[in-house]
Amino acid sequence: MKLVIINGRVIDPSQNLDGNCTVFVENGVIRDVAKAKRSTNGYEIIDAKGAIVSPGFIDVHTHLREPGFEYREDIASGSKAAVAGGFTTIFCMANTNPVNDNASVTQMIVKKAEEVGLLNIFPVGAVSKGLKGVELAEIGEMVKSGCVAISDDGKPVMSGRLMRHALEYAKTFKIPVVVHEEDLSLAEGGCMNEGRISTELGLKGSPAAAEETMIQRDILLSKLVGHHVHFQHVTTATGIDMIRQAKKQGIPVTCEVTPHHLVLNDEACRGYNTNAKVNPPLRTTKDCQALIKALNDGTVDCLATDHAPHAHDEKNVGMDEANAGLLGMETALPVLLKLVHNKQVSLKRLIYLLTVGPAKIFKLKTGSLKKGWPADMTIFDPNLSNTIDAEKFYSKSRNTPFHGWKLKGKVLHTICGGKVVYA
Numbered sequence: 001m002k003l004v005i006i007n008g009r010v011i012d013p014s015q016n017l018d019g020n021c022t023v024f025v026e027n028g029v030i031r032d033v034a035k036a037k038r039s040t041n042g043y044e045i046i047d048a049k050g051a052i053v054s055p056g057f058i059d060v061h062t063h064l065r066e067p068g069f070e071y072r073e074d075i076a077s078g079s080k081a082a083v084a085g086g087f088t089t090i091f092c093m094a095n096t097n098p099v100n101d102n103a104s105v106t107q108m109i110v111k112k113a114e115e116v117g118l119l120n121i122f123p124v125g126a127v128s129k130g131l132k133g134v135e136l137a138e139i140g141e142m143v144k145s146g147c148v149a150i151s152d153d154g155k156p157v158m159s160g161r162l163m164r165h166a167l168e169y170a171k172t173f174k175i176p177v178v179v180h181e182e183d184l185s186l187a188e189g190g191c192m193n194e195g196r197i198s199t200e201l202g203l204k205g206s207p208a209a210a211e212e213t214m215i216q217r218d219i220l221l222s223k224l225v226g227h228h229v230h231f232q233h234v235t236t237a238t239g240i241d242m243i244r245q246a247k248k249q250g251i252p253v254t255c256e257v258t259p260h261h262l263v264l265n266d267e268a269c270r271g272y273n274t275n276a277k278v279n280p281p282l283r284t285t286k287d288c289q290a291l292i293k294a295l296n297d298g299t300v301d302c303l304a305t306d307h308a309p310h311a312h313d314e315k316n317v318g319m320d321e322a323n324a325g326l327l328g329m330e331t332a333l334p335v336l337l338k339l340v341h342n343k344q345v346s347l348k349r350l351i352y353l354l355t356v357g358p359a360k361i362f363k364l365k366t367g368s369l370k371k372g373w374p375a376d377m378t379i380f381d382p383n384l385s386n387t388i389d390a391e392k393f394y395s396k397s398r399n400t401p402f403h404g405w406k407l408k409g410k411v412l413h414t415i416c417g418g419k420v421v422y423a
């Protein structure tokens, strides 16, 4: 199979490349990225005029809900949502039923993902058995079966001792420990950020300190064990600054932020809008600004959506009872491009954070258009008007606070392993 992408503006931060180039693909890998005119005889042609051609996007934080919660999403519907969002590689979290805390669940996910065959899906195994935070899961077996990291995402590892052991084990298997930071005793009962708006709405809030105290603990444990901690969905100005300082000291930590924590604040919870209930909660404008600054100065290593599908009934209740989480993959690009159009981040930096950034953290062979690398690519028009319509999502769920938003930017083609998987 030979494929060529012509007339596009190719932006590949891994090679510091930005220019009009022709991308040649043969047998699923990048054959060449050429500036000069060359014959395209014998190639299937995609004309990317007016569009950006970038390495395929990577989302290191999604929930595909299979096994156990297929009414919300399954590996097939989640795959379709992912490629529609421009993603060619995603990680799925372990809070399924049964929990992905052993090799048999990991193998089942890997097998289903291969059957669907649209994109690369890597499972993240649990840190602890049943996500209970008591006993370590079968880390070695899960890594052997295809897990690329471990995380009790959604549940913090409250025991410092268990977290230390998890880091020691993960070190021997050379995978990072990925953490959702939340001190449960501080956060208990909170359904949004604790602050002025929660007081006005009469809702119990979760303080920023619930997240920050745990970030600080795990920076110290990362230093103690000398192993990589990756912080998920960081949301607070103080938390991101702790990570900045830790990096300056050479402590092996990395972090991600989500599109929604960059463009939404706790005002979005007004009207008791359960689609704005996420965990960690949407914070304040000041926090959003601090996160945007951290995108630019290198503190943030990658973007990740925390795509969390929930059924209508699980959101159509009061703020206290509603499940936390929103859909992320199909809205990520237009939401993030808002920052580019507002000149808060450059297009090149944005693409970095969606491609080579996450690939570096987890040592993936993707996120680059280097010769010989897998032909994973996203072709998108950053200026095309796009009104978000949840009814048109490929996801099985509809929980998004972005429904009806008028944004700019649309994915035109997603190519994975040289195969067009979305157009």
Ligand SMILES: [Zn+2]
Binding pocket: 061, 062, 063, 093, 153, 154, 306, 308
């Ligand atoms: Zn999550």
